Amino acid sequence: MSRTDATPGSARRLAVMAACGLLAVGCAKAGTAGTGSADSGSKAPVQVGLVYSKTGPLAAYGKQYLEGFKAGLAYATKGTNAVDGHPVEIAEQDDAGDPAKAVSGAKDLIGKGAKILAGSTASGVALQVGPIAAQNKVLFISGPAAADKVTGLNKYTFRSGRQSYQDIRTAASFIGKDAKGKKVTVLAQDSAFGQANVAAVKAVLGAEGATVDAVLAPPSATDLTPFATQAKGAKPDLLFVAWAGDTASALWTSLSQQDVFSATQVVTGLDLAASYPLFGQAGEKISFLNHYFAGAAGSNEVEVAMTDAVTKAGSKPDIFTPDGFTAAQMVVHALESTKGATADTDALVKSLEGWSFDGVKGKLTVRAEDHALLQPMFQVKLTGSGAAAEPTVVNTVPADQVAPPVAPMAG
Known part of the structure; x- marks a missing residue:
């Protein structure tokens, strides 16, 4: 098993520089008063902050996560990268596996208006960002971080990967x-x-x-x-x-x-x-x-969609690609429940609690009581x-x- 909190798998750290910044801009619906510019005819964008290991010892995992998130966002929005006409804009912060950097990055994103955070390749990062999210009433979806303590950390914290148990x-x-x-x-x-x-x-x-x-x-x-x-x-x-x-x-x-x-x-x-x-x-x-390898789920519809998207982007699915994909599915589902609005974070939280859906690995369920992600x-x-x-x-x-x-x- 590996040294990382992300997974107990490899017997060695592998660091790979992660992909460059992602800005997902979707199609906007015209003429929606009060949510954007009346002249431009667009709805206000939704900012999602990704705090993950773009560099550092877990960068290989961070790269997989980001690639999966891109693919999942496109899949969940049927290629528009928008929810109810609101473009989804992604702002990245590199934590390099350092909890202090992650906290600083999360605070910066929240200060700039982000009401949804995702990422956390390392457990130490997730366990520090989760409380920040709760203090600021921000939805936080942790990624490959495996520590069991992330489950039930607070009402605003969820996870898109598996846990050590x-x-x-x-x-x-x-x-x-x-x-x-x-x-x-x-x-x-x-x-x-x-x-x-x-x-x-x-x-x-x-x-x-x-x-x-x-x-x-x-x-x-x-x-x-x-x-x-x-x-x-x-x-x-x-x-x-x-x-x-x-x-x-x-x-x-x-x-x-x-x-x-x-x-x-x-x-x-x-x-x-x-x-x-x-x-x-x-x-x-x-x-x-x-947890996952390319093809492990038997090529179900969702896995095929993820594989096709990641392959077309010039990469290959790997152990934590589904974690990014699942996070994007969760973000989009939460936003769909509020028609793209983020002012009521409690509504975003409620929409995810108890939600069952088809994921890359098969049927996934967000357990309402503690936000564990139940999965094969x-x-x-x-x-x-x-x-x-x-x-x-x-x-x-x-x-x-x-x-x-x-x-x-x-x-």
């Missing part, structure tokens, strides 16, 4: 419906990221009767053979790997050399496509949990290695089987 429940699905009596070992680095994964596995599987222990390696360790040996010696029914950084390839090599794969089932997250070669020959022996997840295998590695869905785990417990709304 859904990852862990997907991992748990590999050991069957009953975890009682099973032994699970978490192999991770002794860092905040690794410890958080240990805590999450204990909270989910430990509560269901599994015995959970951990093998933690110093983040600076380069000889990983001792830790692979310890993991094998623990004799778990499932070895859950949550790894970060440039030692990923060395870790998978060590696990192969110690013949861990023949001793137990090894589960980790499948991240963006650029990370597939990192698994080497071990890739075909790993059971992957997955995937069990995946890799075939081939290196540049030839290709993912395939082994099983789609229904939304209700990975749904997090309802979180009390904090604010």
Whole structure:
């Protein structure tokens, strides 16, 4: 699993410069008094602020998010990039993965009139921007940020991606419906990221009767053979790997050399496509949990639309492209409920609560009680290695089987 709060998938950070600014200008209806210029015959534009990682260690994820948002806005508005004649204007702020920069950017956008914010590639960012949105009564739709605490953060905060609990429940699905009596070992680095994964596995599987222990390696360790040996010696029914950084390839090599794969089932997250070669020959022996990869949903109508749009723009869908697409669907739905008006934020919020819709991954539901986004997840295998590695869905785990417990709304 990766180091990022965005997803537990890749074993290494991958930074790619994100795309340039987006200004989506739609068709305007003529002659609407009081909402725009009577002479120009246009309705007032709606500003949506995107606060995301355009640069920094999560820039690859930010790029996917932005591309998905473009595609989703076009899809949800039937190509007009406008809602009820109001053009949707996108203003970008690069947080570079830094919560302080994100807060500054969010405040700047709000000061310029934005009543809708979206983005947040990193959990630390989402957890700081959410309270700002609540203080200013601004609708906020968090993106790939996975922290469970984003769910139920406050009445103004939603999410367009999955959360960590859904990852862990997907991992748990590999050991069957009953975890009682099973032994699970978490192999991770002794860092905040690794410890958080240990805590999450204990909270989910430990509560269901599994015995959970951990093998933690110093983040600076380069000889990983001792830790692979310890993991094998623990004799778990499932070895859950949550790894970060440039030692990923060395870790998978060590696990192969110690013949861990023949001793137990090894589960980790499948991240963006650029990370597939990192698994080497071990890739075909790993059971992957997955949020999304291109084609994972079986080419439903929405996925096809997203894929076509992103491909025509010169890119390819990846793990967090749907998060941007879904965010745009949510923004448009909220605006449609108010005919493009943003003065009543509570009305925008109410329109999203309990909303079920067809998304890239299939049927999605915004849970009214805490704004969790209920969605299917995937069990995946890799075939081939290196540049030839290709993912395939082994099983789609229904939304209700990975749904997090309802979180009390904090604010």
